[in-house]
Amino acid sequence: MTRPAHVVAVDLGGTTIKAARYGPQGIAEETLRIPTPSSKGQDAVVAAVVQAATALVGPGVRAVGLCAPGLIDTETGVIHYAANLGLRDAPLAAAVADAVGLPVTLQHDVRAACMAERQLGLGTDVSDLLVVVLGTGLAAGIISDGRPIRGGTGIAGEFGHIPVHADGERCSCSQHGCVEAYAGGQAMIRRYRRTGKSAETAADIIARLGTDADADRIWSEATDALGRALVTSTLLLDHQRIVLAGGVTAAGTRLTVPVRHSLQRGLAWRTAPTVEISPLGAGAGLLGAALYAVTATGPAPAPLN
Amino acid sequence: MTRPAHVVAVDLGGTTIKAARYGPQGIAEETLRIPTPSSKGQDAVVAAVVQAATALVGPGVRAVGLCAPGLIDTETGVIHYAANLGLRDAPLAAAVADAVGLPVTLQHDVRAACMAERQLGLGTDVSDLLVVVLGTGLAAGIISDGRPIRGGTGIAGEFGHIPVHADGERCSCSQHGCVEAYAGGQAMIRRYRRTGKSAETAADIIARLGTDADADRIWSEATDALGRALVTSTLLLDHQRIVLAGGVTAAGTRLTVPVRHSLQRGLAWRTAPTVEISPLGAGAGLLGAALYAVTATGPAPAPLN
Numbered sequence: 053m054t055r056p057a058h059v060v061a062v063d064l065g066g067t068t069i070k071a072a073r074y075g076p077q078g079i080a081e082e083t084l085r086i087p088t089p090s091s092k093g094q095d096a097v098v099a100a101v102v103q104a105a106t107a108l109v110g111p112g113v114r115a116v117g118l119c120a121p122g123l124i125d126t127e128t129g130v131i132h133y134a135a136n137l138g139l140r141d142a143p144l145a146a147a148v149a150d151a152v153g154l155p156v157t158l159q160h161d162v163r164a165a166c167m168a169e170r171q172l173g174l175g176t177d178v179s180d181l182l183v184v185v186l187g188t189g190l191a192a193g194i195i196s197d198g199r200p201i202r203g204g205t206g207i208a209g210e211f212g213h214i215p216v217h218a219d220g221e222r223c224s225c226s227q228h229g230c231v232e233a234y235a236g237g238q239a240m241i242r243r244y245r246r247t248g249k250s251a252e253t254a255a256d257i258i259a260r261l262g263t264d265a266d267a268d269r270i271w272s273e274a275t276d277a278l279g280r281a282l283v284t285s286t287l288l289l290d291h292q293r294i295v296l297a298g299g300v301t302a303a304g305t306r307l308t309v310p311v312r313h314s315l316q317r318g319l320a321w322r323t324a325p326t327v328e329i330s331p332l333g334a335g336a337g338l339l340g341a342a343l344y345a346v347t348a349t350g351p352a353p354a355p356l357n
Numbered sequence: 358m359t360r361p362a363h364v365v366a367v368d369l370g371g372t373t374i375k376a377a378r379y380g381p382q383g384i385a386e387e388t389l390r391i392p393t394p395s396s397k398g399q400d401a402v403v404a405a406v407v408q409a410a411t412a413l414v415g416p417g418v419r420a421v422g423l424c425a426p427g428l429i430d431t432e433t434g435v436i437h438y439a440a441n442l443g444l445r446d447a448p449l450a451a452a453v454a455d456a457v458g459l460p461v462t463l464q465h466d467v468r469a470a471c472m473a474e475r476q477l478g479l480g481t482d483v484s485d486l487l488v489v490v491l492g493t494g495l496a497a498g499i500i501s502d503g504r505p506i507r508g509g510t511g512i513a514g515e516f517g518h519i520p521v522h523a524d525g526e527r528c529s530c531s532q533h534g535c536v537e538a539y540a541g542g543q544a545m546i547r548r549y550r551r552t553g554k555s556a557e558t559a560a561d562i563i564a565r566l567g568t569d570a571d572a573d574r575i576w577s578e579a580t581d582a583l584g585r586a587l588v589t590s591t592l593l594l595d596h597q598r599i600v601l602a603g604g605v606t607a608a609g610t611r612l613t614v615p616v617r618h619s620l621q622r623g624l625a626w627r628t629a630p631t632v633e634i635s636p637l638g639a640g641a642g643l644l645g646a647a648l649y650a651v652t653a654t655g656p657a658p659a660p661l662n
Contacts (some may be wrong), residue, residue, distance in 0.1 A: 192593070218521065289508055
């Protein structure tokens with residue numbers, strides 16, 4: 053098991069930049085959160101990440117690990133495209149490296165979360181793991197035979213646009229019937245509002261389960277769609293375990309029970325992989341970014357104790 | 358590039374056992390075909406494979422590579438389950454090794470075909486490849502970052518049962534809407550016969566394209582379903598190239614043109630991988646079995662010339 057020792061990690065999200073410095077035992081010694089200045093343009097976003105990293109780097113820190121959404125080139129440390137952040141060809145790793153004078157890695161946030169799950173969460177005892185992060189959209193990290201799947205152009209794991217209903221609900225991607233058009237947070241809110249009622253977040257819908265038939269129907273269609281997409285992923289990749297992450301997992305068994313049912317129903321002739329909720333919470337991406345930085349710079353020296 | 362030199366390969370199929378001995382240049386020197394005695398029980402099937410291997414092993418042969426459909430344990434060389442062959446826990450590799458006194462490997466036939474494509478077909482210049490074998494059923498071999506995907510229990514690539522139409526056509530697996538229920542050879546024949554007309558093979562349907570509206574519709578639904586399943590696979594695994602193999606590929610551009618169209622339509626925001634027909638024909642499994650045997654026993658000595 054790798055521990056995130058002696059590194060700083062920064063998780064660049066659509067609304068918040070989270071950062072942490074991990075000490076010799078791999079425990080976060082200091083953390084910070086700042087708003088992402090995504091409306092102020094690319095330079096402001098890059099500068100905010102540099103600021104967060106610089107604020108935490110100190111004596112003993114050996115490397116910095118970054119993670120972000122979008123189309124990432126891990127070799128060059130460039131974010132080629134991140135719609136929610138307004139970034140195009142942003143050389144994020146180089147900007148941070150120039151400021152702190154340390155090795156800097158950049159990883160896709162969902163793949164970082166998947167690595168954290170593999171090293172420190174529910175993936176430590178399996179070689180074939182799927183981690184699906186349920187948020188506004190849906191994305192997945194895949195570990196096959198112990199190795200993360202990148203894909204030919206680095207964008208494997210685009211789970212959200214798996215088609216589950218031919219000619220179904222319209223998705224933000226302009227196509228129809230994507231799993232995200234049913235199980236994405238934004239989609240659930242949009243579908244619920246069509247009934248004439250109000251909801252600000254997916255949590256509002258979850259809170260009404262059992263007492264509001266519209267909430268029940270939308271949630272049932274969401275978990276069914278998610279189960280169908282997991283069927284396909286299992287058929288192709290033969291996962292041993294599926295871990296669900298992201299805010300919606302606060303629903304607990306109201307999420308896992310129907311998803312497991314939908315998954316097993318679509319895998320009549322084989323045993324379904326287990327479906328669990330990540331124990332790592334919202335910090336999984338940050339932890340994974342730290343782990344990638346450690347992996348890139350070799351094992352940490354033994355703690356002095 | 359690996360060449361299948363100095364090995365014998367045997368491809369155990371549902372109706373035919375094919376075998377070949379490959380010489381120093383990796384060229385097949387001698388081949389044989391015998392019917393698979395699948396109605397005569399497990400011992401008869403194993404004995405027929407042993408007979409085929411023994412007939413071709415001669416001086417200079419260093420190893421034997423086997424391939425077969427079903428649930429294969431490549432470590433132990435056992436076929437745990439192969440419905441069409443009537444096999445359960447058949448120790449095929451050990452039986453052949455006992456008879457010929459050489460190292461013997463056993464590989465899944467579709468993964469063997471995928472390896473042949475990777476080494477000697479259309480996959481030599483890519484790291485992320487999907488090979489879909491279109492037959493009675495549909496199965497896929499996946500290469501990701503240059504490595505074959507096995508899955509947690511060794512059954513990755515179950516492409517045929519990807520759901521493409523919720524509550525759609527009933528499949529042989531007892532579920533509904535699987536891609537195989539539209540694009541599998543047996544399914545196409547069954548769907549065509551429902552119109553009251555006769556067809557013995559998928560080729561009969563293909564031959565009537567352009568002159569028979571029922572053939573056109575069934576073919577269109579088949580290629581559309583195949584395209585939809587390829588969308589999902591591309592989203593998850595980000596293939597650089599998709600290679601179609603199996604008898605139905607004789608349809609040529611009548612297959613590739615609509616499949617490419619369906620694939621691109623489902624990948625609106627990204628470039629679709631290229632879709633090509635395998636140049637290796639029905640011998641791809643045999644060739645791949647030979648390649649796995651070579652890989653397991655190290656490179657061949659240089660030919661003397």
